[in-house]
Amino acid sequence: MFAYLTKSLLQALLVMLAVAFIGFSMFRFVGDPVANLVGQEATIQDREELAQLLGLNDPIPLQFFHFVTNAAQGEFGVSYRQGRRVSDLLAERLPATLELALLSALFAFVVGMILGVYAAIRRDGVVANIVMSVSLIGVSLPTFLIGIGLIYVFAVECRSWSTALAAWTGWQGWSGACLPSFGRGETVRIGWWTTGLLTESGLKSLIMPTITLGFFQLTLVMRLVRSEMLEVMRTDFVKFARARGLPERVVQLKHALRNTMIPVVTIVGLQLGSVIAFAIVTETVFQWPGLGALFVQSVQFVDIPVMSAYLMFVGFVFVVVNLATDLLYLLLDPRLRTAKTAAAQ
């Protein structure tokens, strides 16, 4: 167990170093850092002073060492475009992205599980078939089109269909279905963290981005749970559980479902990368003030420090998620635990 952990940690460290090297090369070799920081009328002496201050005259390995130690302390330099410290920019936008990503992962996981289990149990039902075909179409739709479609239905055309429904049913509450199409709504500040979960407009603003971001994940989880579940239901231990006279519900939800969890957790974990990628797109569609939108802006304006900081942030998330997935395996599958311990001893 200990050897297994050390090995995972070492690998994680190596990957982080590689990512940091890419980030460093971008900062050092793409464009001229000095020219990007000083104004037009700076003298040659000013430039040299700045170069000295930034340590650009040091040997490259030493520069890389400084870069890594700074990055480890969360110091990524100054944004070319906004003139502010990159670490401040990231900290300001981190809560928006994390809230959105975690909420959509939760949404995808919970709804995907429920639909997947349902589709497996009622495998020939009409509803199950409809759900499966919709998921197929959903996979080939680009993310931003799903977002735009939601905006059209729930923000643009919402007034007309909600009043029509209100007249039809005599219930005025339908106008509550209209959702804001951009931004985070009102946020509450708790320490340095800002959250949209505590206000009505904040919660409403979260709905559409969460669905857009979670949709691809949801279809993935659902199809995976369904196929794994169908597989597990055919195994001997499920037959045995039935033979013992356990109620069908218990067999399905306790015995079968638990054994479908391992591949599901792996895929959901490893897919976190695509959550971040889709977050770039989703945040742009909904003008969400998160890291992804910041990254797109930095690419448009060639703001290298922000780009390299974002790259390292994503690399860090990947490494942490991979480690967490490895650990979750051990928790979920007792067989793996003993095998690993035996191998380590």
Add this chain to the structure above:
Amino acid sequence: MLAPSQPTEQPKGWLARTWDSDVAYSFRHSPVAIGAAVASIIMIGAALLAPLLAPQNAFDPAQLNLLDGYTRPGETGMGSGNYFVLGADNQGRDVFSAILYGSRVSLFVGFASVVFSMVLGVGLGLVAGYLGGRTDAVIMRIADIQLSFPAILIALLVFGIARGIIPPALHEQMAIGVLIVAIGLSNWAQYARTVRASTMVEKRKEYVEAARLLGMSPFSVMWRHVLPNVAGPVLVIATINLALAIIEEATLSYLGVGVPATQPSLGTLIRFGQQYLFSGEWWILLFPALALILLALAVNLLGDWLRDALNPKLRQKS
């Protein structure tokens, strides 16, 4: 792609043999594949023939009449009196022509980037599989790391770096080239993995050994002997990747980092169209979006079918 060798005793021509082959049989019996193929051919053909089919040149501002702006679908414009099947945008650009010209850009970037990543990935995969050892380890580690990052992220990074290196005056001209390289660089790893695996199998076979004994250089052995035998799966990946590349291009253009605004692709058109959604001009957005969905779906289904048709395991199951 690869010319089939023609043994002299073969009584049938290659057309008849193609018709009789397993793949063609599976194609004739799959309505989805036929539908997808027809749709793809129509869309690709329409894009290629855009100058002949489109009522106006969507890239030429001189042909636009501002008074035609916001013409609804199926009405005649107030300025030029032309008929607009799918309406006109704010500048009086015919949406139908814009879609034809836009899908041209989308398809060109898609095809070019697929070819780019195919050449790069196949080349590196061949080298890695054939030479083995440290070369193999380095190439495949890079592929591993890259595969764990989403393609769109890598494409954005490459795009940003390229813009930092290229002088600003050339940005407009080189935008499409940069886009192709960015999308291509984000997708090569899959080819490399597949080709490496099959190369490692092939290189132990006798014909490769024979070629080597004849004194051929490693490069010609790879190119003349190994490559034709590992090319099959590559085509399948390429077809599936074409749909992905088209969507990737659309996404990048939608984000505003893709093709220049003077040569809008489908993604750029959708980006423009979104601005008019709230004021009720839905057609500027809807039709390019439908075109993109149709194109991506058709190519995707075709790729799926090809993968299943070439996989004997799946054929036995069904």
